[in-house]
Amino acid sequence: MEAHTTPLPGAAAPAPRTRAVESTATWRRRDRIGLALCWAAGILLCLIAFGLVAYMAVRGVQYLKLDLLTTRPLSDLDQSKTGGFLDPIIGTVILTVVGTLLALPLGVATAVWITEYARPSWLARAVESGVEMVAGTPSIVLAIFGLLLFSESVFSFLSFTAQGGAVFGRSFFTAGAMMSLIALPLVFGSTREALQSIPGHVREASYALGKTKAATIRRVLLPTARPGIATGTALGMGRIAGDTAIVVILLGATLQLQSAGDTPGLSTLKGTGSTLTSYVYNNSPAGEGNAPEKAYAAAFVLLLIVIALNFAIDLLSNKRKAPTWSG
Amino acid sequence: MERLTPPPIRRIVVDDDPTVVAAPPPGQAPAPANGTVVAGSPLAPAGGAAAGATGTPGASSFVSAPRRRPATEGLGTERMHLEELTVAYSGKEAVKRVTLPVRQGEVLALIGPSGCGKTTLLRSLNRLTELTPTATQGGRIVLDGEDTGLLEVTQLRRRVSMVFQQPNPFPMSVFDNVAYALREQGTKRPGKAALNEPVAEALRRAGLWDEVAEDLDHAALRLSGGQQQRLCIARALAAGPEVLLLDEPCSALDPRSTQIIEDLIVGLRKDVAVVIVTHNLQQAYRIADYVGFMYLGDLVEYGPAEEVFGNPREERTREYVSGAFG
Numbered sequence: 001m002e003a004h005t006t007p008l009p010g011a012a013a014p015a016p017r018t019r020a021v022e023s024t025a026t027w028r029r030r031d032r033i034g035l036a037l038c039w040a041a042g043i044l045l046c047l048i049a050f051g052l053v054a055y056m057a058v059r060g061v062q063y064l065k066l067d068l069l070t071t072r073p074l075s076d077l078d079q080s081k082t083g084g085f086l087d088p089i090i091g092t093v094i095l096t097v098v099g100t101l102l103a104l105p106l107g108v109a110t111a112v113w114i115t116e117y118a119r120p121s122w123l124a125r126a127v128e129s130g131v132e133m134v135a136g137t138p139s140i141v142l143a144i145f146g147l148l149l150f151s152e153s154v155f156s157f158l159s160f161t162a163q164g165g166a167v168f169g170r171s172f173f174t175a176g177a178m179m180s181l182i183a184l185p186l187v188f189g190s191t192r193e194a195l196q197s198i199p200g201h202v203r204e205a206s207y208a209l210g211k212t213k214a215a216t217i218r219r220v221l222l223p224t225a226r227p228g229i230a231t232g233t234a235l236g237m238g239r240i241a242g243d244t245a246i247v248v249i250l251l252g253a254t255l256q257l258q259s260a261g262d263t264p265g266l267s268t269l270k271g272t273g274s275t276l277t278s279y280v281y282n283n284s285p286a287g288e289g290n291a292p293e294k295a296y297a298a299a300f301v302l303l304l305i306v307i308a309l310n311f312a313i314d315l316l317s318n319k320r321k322a323p324t325w326s327g
Numbered sequence: 328m329e330r331l332t333p334p335p336i337r338r339i340v341v342d343d344d345p346t347v348v349a350a351p352p353p354g355q356a357p358a359p360a361n362g363t364v365v366a367g368s369p370l371a372p373a374g375g376a377a378a379g380a381t382g383t384p385g386a387s388s389f390v391s392a393p394r395r396r397p398a399t400e401g402l403g404t405e406r407m408h409l410e411e412l413t414v415a416y417s418g419k420e421a422v423k424r425v426t427l428p429v430r431q432g433e434v435l436a437l438i439g440p441s442g443c444g445k446t447t448l449l450r451s452l453n454r455l456t457e458l459t460p461t462a463t464q465g466g467r468i469v470l471d472g473e474d475t476g477l478l479e480v481t482q483l484r485r486r487v488s489m490v491f492q493q494p495n496p497f498p499m500s501v502f503d504n505v506a507y508a509l510r511e512q513g514t515k516r517p518g519k520a521a522l523n524e525p526v527a528e529a530l531r532r533a534g535l536w537d538e539v540a541e542d543l544d545h546a547a548l549r550l551s552g553g554q555q556q557r558l559c560i561a562r563a564l565a566a567g568p569e570v571l572l573l574d575e576p577c578s579a580l581d582p583r584s585t586q587i588i589e590d591l592i593v594g595l596r597k598d599v600a601v602v603i604v605t606h607n608l609q610q611a612y613r614i615a616d617y618v619g620f621m622y623l624g625d626l627v628e629y630g631p632a633e634e635v636f637g638n639p640r641e642e643r644t645r646e647y648v649s650g651a652f653g
Contacts, residue, residue, distance in 0.1 A: 202497065205491060205559070206497070207484065208453060208488055208489040208563070209485070209566065211512060212481060215512040215513035218513045220497050220507075324548065326493065326552065
């Protein structure tokens with residue numbers, strides 16, 4: 001290696017560099033192949049993602065007509081009379097809202113307890129592994145557990161009761177409750193991460209002003225963690241909108257929204273219905289409806305919803321780059 | 328609109344005004360305005376001369392430097408008193424049997440090498456040490472005649488507030504940062520209109536008003552480091568504390584911001600008792616009236632700044648202020 005020294009004044013300028021300081025050309029072959037594979041993997045993933053969206057867009061736009069979005073699905077052997085998927089869209093929205101409304105307070109409260117209290121420690125460990133267990137449970141297992149649970153007569157107020165007293169156990173309430181378990185770990189995780197990233201001296205600054213722990217959590221910590229909470233919620237909403245197993249088992253999988261009872265609003269929530277995922281499943285060649293064109297169109301709409309949520313997450317996460325404490 | 332009154336706090340009546348306790352020595356000009364750098368203030372040359380006379384090695388290096396504060400005005404009003412204070416973490420003593428007065432009208436600086444217990448001592452004054460589960464405390468701290476251990480901790484911390492090493496404004500607007508200290512626990516009452524005046528007053532006292540008055544909705548974390556630290560001081564002053572604790576408030580700041588904050592601290596000592604922990608001996612010399620030197624949990628020496636820096640009684644103090652260790 002040549003030693004670099006500052007050239008003497010008046011000396012000729014050093015020759016311009018002809019190659020980078022470190023070039024992969026000097027690497028061993030094994031390392032170069034490894035690097036190439038890393039590049040290839042990244043590019044391949046991009047291609048798959050874009051291919052998926054492009055394919056669904058072509059197929060979806062091809063079959064998507066405005067009246068599909070505005071007409072209710074009907075059961076008919078003639079495909080031209082089976083209507084659109086207005087009800088599944090509404091069902092997706094209702095289910096996402098119910099699931100999120102349950103998961104949000106539960107997840108945030110758990111995260112606050114874990115980061116700010118967590119005493120006794122054995123309970124904190126139990127809570128953490130509980131959340132991890134819920135996060136790792138397949139949704140079909142959650143669904144069948146939910147059906148078992150909500151068919152008990154104590155939960156009869158959540159769904160409709162058949163003549164003879166059998167509790168149906170399937171409704172937007174029960175499906176939403178189980179869906180909240182899917183979103184809960186995501187809300188919990190990102191809230192906890194956001195709270196943990198707040199330096200301890202910020203909490204102390206609040207205590208040093210004579211504020212209680214409760215006031216500190218409400219007025220300082222939760223507002224600071226809001227972008228994190230929002231990100232977790234959006235992630236959870238995406239998962240709820242995309243889940244199929246719970247809908248098929250716990251929402252009754254009736255094509256149209258079927259109310260139970262007479263109270264407006266509440267009857268819908270106690271009733272059964274479908275979502276875009278179950279609609280796609282039913283109309284795919286694997287399902288009973290067998291109308292692949294409508295399945296494509298509905299899948300495209302679902303994809304758009306989930307992509308929109310992802311963009312929302314990006315926007316929310318960017319807000320996190322707001323100025324923060326130094327050191 | 329009714330003017331905001333902070334929650335009721337019982338205060339003792341202070342009969343003697345600390346600013347008039349000691350008359351200036353005859354022939355001396357009256358003390359100049361706060362914050363003026365006074366070259367050759369009445370007592371500084373005396374300290375410097377003493378150091379020169381006793382031949383203290385190195386101790387006179389900055390003792391003759393200009394001090395930011397005007398002449399000492401004599402003993403102020405005692406606000407806090409530490410009696411045989413001992414603080415231990417998991418049984419290991421960090422502060423050992425320290426007895427110390429904290430007076431209004433004076434800046435008390437605690438100096439000493441890292442890990443000597445000065446920050447622990449500071450934090451025990453408003454019971455922030457209680458946030459550490461392993462900390463135990465012996466002895467007594469008295470605030471205006473009341474044992475701080477018997478006071479409601481939220482009340483105590485409104486009366487003895489603190490500024491930290493890292494500027495740590497809350498991620499809200501400048502206004503809300505100060506208003507937070509004035510509002511009731513966890514509520515948004517009183518509303519913004521009622522708080523305009525007290526917030527502005529706190530910002531003026533912290534010398535930040537002119538820079539932020541135009542845009543009080545500015546995000547606090549977008550201010551510069553020095554402005555953030557002054558905002559933290561404004562926040563700490565908002566509830567009208569009797570004692571202000573500063574834990575190395577300038578260590579994360581540039582020299583210019585440091586100078587502004589030092590001037591500010593010297594100006595504040597008339598209304599609040601100021602205790603500052605600092606690693607920076609020059610800073611302690613510039614702003615402190617009294618200095619406590621701590622070493623391994625002991626309060627080795629306590630006395631007027633001129634004496635501690637100019638003519639320390641203890642050998643360890645002499646070595647520390649001359650830079651032999653630290």
